[in-house]
Amino acid sequence: MLDINKIDVCYGEIQVLRQVSLKIQEGQVVSLLGSNGSGKTTTVNSISGVLPLTQGTIEFMGEDITKVEPHVRVGKGLVQIPEGRCVFPSLTVKENLEMGSYLKGAKAFRRESLDLVMTLFPILRERTGQRAGTLSGGEQQMLAIARGLMSKPKLLILDEPSLGLAPILVEDIFKSVLRIKSEGVTILLVEQNVPQALGISDYAYVLEEGSVGLSGPGKDLLNNAHIKKLYLGL
Amino acid sequence: MNIYYILQSLIDGLLIGGVYSLVAIGLTLIFGVMRIVNFAHGALMMLGMYTTYWAFNLLHIDPYLSILICVPVLFIIGAAFQKFLITPILDAPEHNQLLLTLGVSLFLENLAVFLWSPNYRVTRTSYEFAYLYIGDLSISLQRVLAFLTAMVVTGIVYFLLSKTDLGKAIRAASEEPRGALLMGINVRRIYWITFGIGAACAGVAGSATAPFFPVYPTVGGIFVITAFMVVVLGGMGSVLGAFAGGLIIGLADAVGGMIFPGAMKSIISFILFILILLFKPTGLFGSKN
Ligand SMILES: Nc1ncnc2c1ncn2[C@@H]1O[C@H](COP(=O)(O)OP(=O)(O)O)[C@@H](O)[C@H]1O
């Protein structure tokens, strides 16, 4: 479904990604792991198009989208929920969700999509008229995910959805990732919660200083000695 | 000074305040969404006034009807300004955009001098001296029409921003451009649409005032200096604030005019302005930053 082929990305003079390649199969949950600063956000920002590549190509559903503008990628079903959520603080929860289905294709399904996300995240139903800026961190994260779902994504990219949340909420977020998968959405999950992420992943990539170090099925990586030492503290 | 004189002044102040609101709404919208202080706003209003003047003199179209021409003309000028001049330097330091709007302002004013001479031109309608009488009060029909126009356009802009998808996208893009882009909102397009709407507001304000205000190339400056005050008073970026601020400044000028001689009538407005800066720098309706 997504095929990233040897991409390089630079911030000015500084090269951050080197020859990163990854593939995502339809229907899977794929994790992108790695320590802070290893280039995860840079990678997903290139996938959504907000960062330009200096080398390499990105294919989505068999189409080369390397030069396609970010908002057009959304229309093709490639949707990213950014690190830090970026909800619209002075818009209400409902308005935020409506903005998720701003594009024509998604707008036609607005009502059904609203029903779906309210079922996935019942708390949002109670908060529909409230301004997004007044929600708690966990609620904002749910809103950000729900807003992304309103775009009818084929591939949903979540950049550290559990960042800064209490453990019980982190649990909730991981559960909702699985429920979204069961709705037929493919997921690319960026995480620092390595064990939990691997637990729900069909496949995972580990970034190390801007290059893919390890990769493999989630269960295999859970038992990998290198991973155990570096990320699981065993 | 009798009660009628006071009432008369207050009504006149309120009516012209509506026009200030409309100019300020365009200004505050452009600032709120793009963070651009549009120094060309007065020039855009001037273009609106000339559009109305020429539509009236050449085509015999009523000034208030010419708004229907003015809106698309100014929308296109504003949108093109954003799209072709500002968008290319969107990532440059902010003062570049300031200089650009200032440059465009000078260009448009000089273009107007070149095309239409610096002479004052007056749009004389057949109802120029028509008044509405309420008791001993007499209210100029043209000023009432200007006020009503301003209120209707303000209402339309407010409805657009609060109820339509386009308006919500404008607000979304102003708060979180990246979040908006990632939801499929073409933020650059939103920017030129917003500039177009802001310019159209300035244009309508021009049309509405043309029947009782002479038109000349630098006329916009008079209104825009007041509008800048209104924007700060109401809160930078707040449409509701610009609306209320315009009426407040209109009334304050009226009160000032009763107490102080001619040129000093704005003294109350300036005092209000300074008090707001001192005690509520975010303005009456302003929020964060
Ligand atoms: N806007 C930026 N400008 C310059 N360097 C950046 C920028 N964003 C990230 N970096 C650098 O790129 C590297 C990768 O960052 P990032 O992709 O955010 O990592 P991660 O998401 O894995 O924590 C880091 O060294 C970081 O300092």
Ligand SMILES: [Mg+2]
């Ligand atoms: Mg990151």
